[in-house]
Amino acid sequence: MNPPQKIILEDSFVTHQKIHLLGLASPIPIFLAELSYRELNWKGDLLVYFLIGLFTGVVFLAFSKKGFIKSDGKLYKAKFFRGRVLHRKKISLQDRPVVSILKFRRSRKYAWFSAAKPDLGYDFNSFEIYILNDRHIKRDLLMRFSSEETATAALEFLSSGLDLKPEVYSPNFGYPVRR
Incomplete structure (x- = not known):
């Protein structure tokens, strides 16, 4: 079994699209800062973790790159963040x-x-x-x-x-x- 080969080619989004993604996600840290001053129960903690994950996912997506992966004769279209695979989809x-x-x-x-x-x-x-x-x-x-x-x-x-x-x-x- 050969190790997968990958090629990372270019950014997934142009600068204008990155501004949109990050602009839509910008209220999340403000909301998190507001929540940090309050004493939360388990539901509030769950909301904080969800929002942190959502903001992190949007940042990863905004700065992701696109490319291909070849593995055992199969081809995948992939999104990468700092050389690591975020998502891949098999191409028939x-x-x-x-x-x-x-x-x-x-x-x-x-x-x-x-x-x-x-x-x-x-x-x-x-x-x-x-x-x-x-x-x-x-x-x-x-x-x-x-x-x-x-x-x-x-x-x-x-x-x-x-x-x-x-x-x-x-x-x-x-x-x-x-x-």
């Missing part, structure tokens, strides 16, 4: 022998801004890794990246040690020829 490679990178142009709007520019946002390139069937007709998104270098590193990791071969996306919608 059944009938999907091909992996490819597709480039898309996307835009993201900011959630709050002044009345002067209510639709303020920015455009960016997105590099998405898909697993495909032989004819490239069916595709499943594995992960989305903000840089081409990161996507290329992920593609190299996926194509080594697994039965995935990298190809240029070129769907074949034609019907098979019968003879």
Whole structure:
């Protein structure tokens, strides 16, 4: 049994999303500080432990990174915090022998801004890794990246040690020829 291989690629959230997560969780320490001045029964203690766990989980999630894990021929999509696995999800490679990178142009709007520019946002390139069937007709998104270098590193990791071969996306919608 081989030890699992992992690759940690990039942050799970952009700065704007981290601000949202931490901003929503910011009342929790204030509430905990208020509770610390009171004498609590077992229910209050349970509430304090729950809130501490919730705040810690949100912080871990906000600063997590995304990547892949290969273990015994199986592929997992994972979230990491300081190199440790927070969560992993198995990816089914059944009938999907091909992996490819597709480039898309996307835009993201900011959630709050002044009345002067209510639709303020920015455009960016997105590099998405898909697993495909032989004819490239069916595709499943594995992960989305903000840089081409990161996507290329992920593609190299996926194509080594697994039965995935990298190809240029070129769907074949034609019907098979019968003879």
